[in-house]
Amino acid sequence: MLIFLFFLITGIAFGYFLSGKYINKTQKFFLNISILLLLFFMGVSIGKDPELFDKIAGFGFQAFVIASSTIFFSIIGVLIVINFMENKQ
Structure with missing residues (x-):
């Protein structure tokens, strides 16, 4: 836990003392x-556990419905906010 802290x-110190475009790039x-490394190692962990892979396949439709609903309602929310902002001007 201390290593994360x-x-x-250290990152906060670098960000504070070394600012500029070079640091941003x-x-x-x-x-x-x-x-990318995090995603790779998560994939390796999922691939190593055959039980987890079968469970993910079982959740496929449910995950599709939840993801689709989230995307749909996010788009609706953005359209409402855009409409509201345009009416204020």
Whole structure:
């Protein structure tokens, strides 16, 4: 737990003392790499557990309905906000 806190504080210090476009480009690069690595290792963990893979297949339709509903209602919400903002102007 302390190692996570150490890296968080170190990142805050770098962000505070070293600002500029160079840091933003570098930060974006490392953020993308870390997300890709996280997704890769999550995939490896799922692939290693055959029981989990079968459970995911069983949840397929339910996950599809939940994801589709979330997307649909997010779009509806954005359209409502856009309509509301245009009427105020």
